[in-house]
Amino acid sequence: MSSTSPESPRGPVVGMIGAGQLARMTQQAAIALGVELRVLAGSPDESAARVVADVRLGDHRSLPDLRDLAKGCDAVTFDHEHVPTEHIRALAADGFAVHPGADALVHAQDKAVMRERLTAIGVPCPAWRRVETSADIEGFATENGWPVVLKAVRGGYDGRGVWVCRSADDAAEVLASGVPLMAEAFVPFERELAVLVARSPHGQGVSYPVVETVQRDGICVEVIAPAQGLDPERAAVAQGIALRIAKELGVTGLLAVEMFETASGFVVNELAMRPHNSGHWTIDGARTSQFEQHLRAVLDLPLGSPAPSAPVVVMANLLGGDDPDVFSRYEHVMAHDPGIKVHFYGKEVRPGRKIGHVTALGTDVDEVRARARHAAVYLCEGRYT
Secondary structure (H helix, E strand, O other), X not given: OOOOOOOOOOOOEEEEEOOOXXXXXXXXXXXXXXXXXXXXXXXXXXXXXXXXOEEEEXXXXXXXXXXXXXXXXXXXXEOOOOOOHHHHHHHHHOOOOEOOOHHHHHHHHXXXXXXXXXXXXXXXXXXXXXXXXXXXXXXXXXXXXXXXXXXXXXXXXXXOOEEEEOOHHHHHHHHOOOOOEEEXXXXXXXXXXXXXXXXXXXXXXXXXXXXXXXXXXXXXXXXXXXXXXOOHHHHHHHHHHHHHHHHHHOOOEEEXXXXXXXXXXXXXXXXXXXXXXXXXXXXXXXXXXHHHHHHHHHOOOOOOOOOEOOOEEEEEEEEOOOOOOHHHHHHHHHHHOOOOEEXXXXXXXXXXXXXXXXXXXXXXXXXXXXXXXXXXXXXXHOOOO
């Protein structure tokens, strides 16, 4: 018998820049699709680097490191938006298939560029303006009222880089940081929604159901799919806005559109062009998870069904507490509710850090929310709800 055997057939190779939890969960989808996932990690201890076979260590700000990752890949994509725009253009000029491309991704990297473009194509947005001085902010407040929302033009996420200023003194403290800023009018919203859509290079697009996101201290703690009490025609309007943005901006892959629901309609808040926290429920609660959908899209494969697999799906984020030993409480959650699905990200537990999520499915929204909340609170805090 020969000591060697023919190499197993290999599927397409997708390079993902970044090795956080989004890349880690993409690996799960890649296995089933027969896709070889390669990640660029800053260290071997990063979330995805601990579970992906093909890890390239490097810096997402280094063009040579990016080129090393991309060599031999059928598509290159991202698990964060922090790659320099000029490097993305250089990869495309080298002939690599990068999704989304630089012209699209810049709208998720630079909030002012995003606002300029969305305003130009008629997407409903808050009143906004670039600001550099106290006089700029006070002038904006004179026109739009206090509070004024100041945002870092680049780099903010999970509540970071966003300040709700109720006075000129509040705004002066933010200005003193020296961060490039823009001002937005405060939106008196009824609730926060998100629409996740996917678009392939040849233009096929699909939308997942509109979901409600529940925020605490600027961090999403819960997602309810679908958003309860939302009229189907209004839901279709929100989905249409997201699909239109994807088309107008030339997005390939996933696009998450965060919105405010107001008494008069929807107002677009933020964009993300990658798998998104508002779509984690799809792993257990949809026919095609957002991670599989993203791989299909960047490889220009036919997109999968976004239909939910239960009438109600609730995802609750696991935010680290003071006790890092979450696994000592794992058995209770499994025994208490065998239907709960738990996903850990392989991250060190720190207070307030997203270390995983739980998902519950069912028919009654109050019951499903209670189950998800019980599991999340017990895992992170060791107490019952």
